[in-house]
Amino acid sequence: MNVTYTCPKCEQLNRNDVDASTVALRCEACGQNLQIPPGAVEDHRVRRCLVCPSTDLFVRKDFPQRLGVAIVVVGFVASSVAWYGYHMYLTFGILFATALVDVLLYALVGEGLMCYRCGAMYRGFDNIEEHGAFDLEIHERHRQQVARLSQLEAGQQHRDAGQQRDAVHS
Numbered sequence: 001m002n003v004t005y006t007c008p009k010c011e012q013l014n015r016n017d018v019d020a021s022t023v024a025l026r027c028e029a030c031g032q033n034l035q036i037p038p039g040a041v042e043d044h045r046v047r048r049c050l051v052c053p054s055t056d057l058f059v060r061k062d063f064p065q066r067l068g069v070a071i072v073v074v075g076f077v078a079s080s081v082a083w084y085g086y087h088m089y090l091t092f093g094i095l096f097a098t099a100l101v102d103v104l105l106y107a108l109v110g111e112g113l114m115c116y117r118c119g120a121m122y123r124g125f126d127n128i129e130e131h132g133a134f135d136l137e138i139h140e141r142h143r144q145q146v147a148r149l150s151q152l153e154a155g156q157q158h159r160d161a162g163q164q165r166d167a168v169h170s
Contacts, residue, residue: 001044005051005120007032018050018122025050044126046113054117056138057131062112062123063105071101116142 003025004015012029016022020041024033036050048055075098082091113122113131116138122128 001041001122001124003050003120003122005118008034008051008118020044041125045130046122046125046128049115049118049120051120052115052118054115054142056116056142057113057122058116058134058138059111059128059131060114060134061106061109062121063109068102068105071098071105074098075101 001019002015002017004013005025006012007014007027007030009032010027010030012027014025014027014029016025018025018036018041020043022036022041024035026033034051037048037053040046040048040050046057049057075094079091079094079098082094110123111128113125113128114120
């Protein structure tokens with residue numbers, strides 16, 4: 001069982017092995033320890049995110065989305081070239097081959113558990129399906145929360161700069 005996450009301090013990608021006795025995640029780049037809350041991992045199950053305070057997790061295929069999109073784009077471009085050359089059988093052969101690759105990858109690739117808030121990916125844990133599939137409403141709630149926090153931080157920085165400017169002029 002392991003977790004892949006981005007360190008909140010140095011923003012470097014990390015991968016740590018985890019079990020029920022693990023009490024902290026250590027960043028290899030900056031050495032920061034992230035304390036794992038008690039009860040976050042029980043009986044080889046993830047109950048909540050180990051990196052951030054979120055309990056919102058979802059199941060997804062453990063496959064790079066960019067690679068999946070690249071396969072589709074290559075199939076589309078190759079079939080368009082064949083169609084342009086009036087090679088109808090080749091065109092549909094390319095499209096069916098691309099679809100077959102997609103179906104095989106879907107069937108063969110395992111699933112992982114992902115955090116909506118910080119994007120941490122959990123692999124090798126039991127009963128991940130109890131968390132459910134991706135929910136756009138939950139995702140949007142977390143996205144809006146990040147946007148509001150960044151607006152608040154920008155407003156605070158603007159106020160601080162104004163106070164410094166006023167202090168210099170007085």
